[in-house]
Amino acid sequence: MGMAAALVMASQAAAAPVPPTPSGPWQVEFADQRCVASRPYTTASGPMVLGVEPSPDGEGVRFLVRVEAAAKESLGFAPGKLVVNGRQVADRVLFWRGGNNGLIAFAEGDKDADPQNLVRLREVRTVALQTKRLSADLALTGTEKLAGVLATCNRGLLESWGFAAAEQDRLASWPKMEGRLPITFNDYPASAIKNGESGEVRTRLTVGADGRVTQCALRSGSGFAVLDNATCALLQRRARFTPARDKEGKPMAAPAFQTVIWMVPGN
Template structure:
């Protein structure tokens, strides 16, 4: 069996309504506003749907400008007993359904949580473009027509063997505007020109393969001995010469030994072609990715 030791890889309040069962689908109306959390390294939006044992909380995290969000779903309806780790999603009537993997977990209050694997778009979903943004490739961020967010009316969720769920989100236009404003503030907080980044002629581009920046020797010895695994999202500030200036952990499953190993490896081995502004001048920028420690 192959082993991978260190793999780089404001809306209005809506009145609460009782859940509606349309055929085999559980339909949940909003039971809270969108709540936003401006953190140093991320922007988070969260909203509750349904009440009691039917309540589901939708959490969207964005770690940098662009269309990509990371999704977490919590609540008892998210309990999974089978070994299948795939979920099918569809944002509104205009977008196609698509599959994502997930990692199940449990909150302190005993409710289930599903953390979806990787990032996704919430409008105008395009697997090829989404994959390019997720990998922090050299393309510019792909713009999405705001009208697509406006036309969203629901989020459908289907896990094999479980009842389908529809979260009645309504338009996602205001939610996307909140996230976009928050990520501009993130850049300014990182010391980066947010306006210049809207018209880059080239994004930060890795020199060589990012997969070579971490290897088996970077797996913390105590964590390997204890067979601990981890997933670490990190951010590097990359200067005008393409050198990493600082490393920040954006999200991590911990323990801290994994975080320290990631930043040590990145600051030692990561190399880049610097970002270029609209006139072709090198500018300070950032690079985000994640490292999975797996036995």
């Protein structure tokens, strides 16, 4: 699989982009909560890792760009553009601290706001991520093959969560949240605000045939139990879904995936 890309840090924006050189092959990680493909690159400004993570339900792709970061690099949301196949699908980027002092930029289309923002990996040909800190302009090839590998990985992941292969085969449509995310800043735990605790909580919900959430599990936590617990409690109590449907049009139980960002202003 080949990939041509150009990556420059914001401080080098005036210089001609230097194409990164792959320093390793694509690797697919089959962890207990996600399937992601990543490939390391060597660039003029240091090492970079590009990652792609399709949602287990096929509803969109998260793009990850990991670079080295200064010790005092500010984190949180920043204005930016995620452009896929020439179409802008997101207008903000989340910067988060990774391991070994790495900085990770996350971006994906907001599937809850506009179904047209959905991005499917097999259709991706170009990806551009543009922020003040980071500019990545990528041309991808072989995404159909990579999407197939990750789809197989996600099928096994769903089985490991109890969504049997036979149930996956009879599924015609996934659960869809009704309305907007039922969590607002007013729900922010007071202790977390006081302590300046922010984080991203990625959840895996079990949605019954009646559209109600019967179970919430963490795919990845924020690092703060109060935020993780609040997320699951609120989603289980408030979230309502149009239930999944089987191929005969009957409602059925199925998983749904929801991410909640808790961000103290100023962080």
